[in-house]
Amino acid sequence: xxxxxxxxAFFASEDAPAHDVEFSxxxxxxxxxQRLYQTLTRRAAFxxxxxxxxxxxxxxxxxxxxxxxxxxxxxTAIVAGIGALTPKIMDRIPVLRATRS
Amino acid sequence: MSGGAPDAALVxxxxxxxxxxFGILVNRHQQALRGFLxxxxxxxxxxxxxxxxxxxxxxSKLDQLQDPDAFRSxxxxxxxxxxxxxxxxxxxxxxxxxxxxxxxxxxxPDGISAEDNMALSDAMAELTPDQRACVALCLAGSWSHGExxxxxxxxxxxxxxxxxxxxxxxxxxxxxxxxx
Numbered sequence: 001x002x003x004x005x006x007x008x009a010f011f012a013s014e015d016a017p018a019h020d021v022e023f024s025x026x027x028x029x030x031x032x033x034q035r036l037y038q039t040l041t042r043r044a045a046f047x048x049x050x051x052x053x054x055x056x057x058x059x060x061x062x063x064x065x066x067x068x069x070x071x072x073x074x075x076t077a078i079v080a081g082i083g084a085l086t087p088k089i090m091d092r093i094p095v096l097r098a099t100r101s
Numbered sequence: 102m103s104g105g106a107p108d109a110a111l112v113x114x115x116x117x118x119x120x121x122x123f124g125i126l127v128n129r130h131q132q133a134l135r136g137f138l139x140x141x142x143x144x145x146x147x148x149x150x151x152x153x154x155x156x157x158x159x160x161s162k163l164d165q166l167q168d169p170d171a172f173r174s175x176x177x178x179x180x181x182x183x184x185x186x187x188x189x190x191x192x193x194x195x196x197x198x199x200x201x202x203x204x205x206x207x208x209x210p211d212g213i214s215a216e217d218n219m220a221l222s223d224a225m226a227e228l229t230p231d232q233r234a235c236v237a238l239c240l241a242g243s244w245s246h247g248e249x250x251x252x253x254x255x256x257x258x259x260x261x262x263x264x265x266x267x268x269x270x271x272x273x274x275x276x277x278x279x280x281x
Contacts, residue, residue, distance in 0.1 A: 003275040006213055007268075010221045011241035013210030016135035016149070019128065023135075023149065027127050030157040031120070 040089070047081040112169035115160075123163075127156050130173060133242060134180055140237035141184050143226050151187065155180045174252045181234055181253055188230055217275055224274035228267050231255065235263035236271070 001009075016023075055074055106114075106125070114122035131152065138148035159166075159176050166175055210218065225233060234253055238244040239260065246264075250257040 001212065003272050006217055006275055007221070007240075007271055009210060009212040010218065011140070013213070013218075014136055014139045014145075014241070016132045016139070018132050020131060023131055023153070024124065024127055026153050027131075027156045028120075028124065030153060031123075031160050034157055034161060 040085075043085055043088070047078070047085070050081070051077055107170075108172045109169035112163070112166060112172050116163050116166075116169075123160055126172060130176060131156070133173070134176060137177060137234075137237045137242060138180055138184055140225065140241055141181070141230065141233050142188070143222070143233075147187070148184075151180060151183050155183060174248060177238070178252045178254070185230055220274040221271060224271050228270060229263075231259075232263040232267040232270075235260050236267035239264050240268060 051074060054077060058073075106122075108126065108129075111122040111126050115126065134155065135149055135152045138151050139145050142148045142151065155176055158179060166172065213221075225236070228236065231253070235249060238249040238252070239246060244252075246257050246260045250260045253260070255263075
């Protein structure tokens with residue numbers, strides 16, 4: 001065996017398997033998590049923007065102004081927003097579990 | 102989407118939202134990318150973690166890939182920058198130690214004596230990161246000098262020089278002819 005052959009055998013020994021289901025699944029799981037994170041980030045930003053708009057226009061809403069400018073209304077709106085998002089979040093959890101199985 | 106489709110077609114499909122197309126790209130390139138990272142990092146577990154992170158980052162940034170034919174170079178370039186960043190923080194001594202531990206854990210591969218395997222592992226760890234990357238791409242991976250230069254962001258002449266010196270150092274470790 002020449003030194004070149006030994007070198008080639010050494011390099012070949014460091015190769016990963018040509019097909020590696022475990023590695024592919026780990027990448028798929030990572031992508032699913034990334035996608036969920038992006039979705040939640042977008043929705044959170046939307047909820048915050050919606051809350052800010054509601055707060056900004058509340059003084060212009062005449063006789064409802066007193067009620068809407070109350071901090072309790074803002075908190076209620078945020079809680080309602082989270083509540084509205086919860087089913088969507090729950091929908092995503094089986095997807096994540098499916099990629100792990 | 103067929104598994105035999107060219108990279109460019111798969112990249113365009115993946116950019117259009119096809120997870121299946123991206124999955125084929127991962128399956129097609131994981132072996133080469135992990136091999137490159139294992140040779141550069143000298144630590145298989147770390148290399149596989151980086152490869153996984155790189156594929157996930159590639160999925161996130163796929164819209165930024167201007168030339169769909171260049172997927173292989175693109176992910177390898179990302180992997181190289183990530184590995185270099187980690188290598189700088191880990192330090193050379195730790196990389197050498199990891200290399201020895203890996204060599205001992207994995208045992209000697211078929212056709213190589215344990216002594217040669219250890220000598221080559223140590224010699225690879227002794228190369229500079231740039232030399233290791235050039236050796237990994239062009240000697241172990243059969244990349245062209247031009248593609249390696251573009252991917253690693255160094256001149257072609259430097260790639261050739263790194264390969265010659267790296268090859269000489271590895272052959273020297275085997276006690277053989279070290280003429281580059």
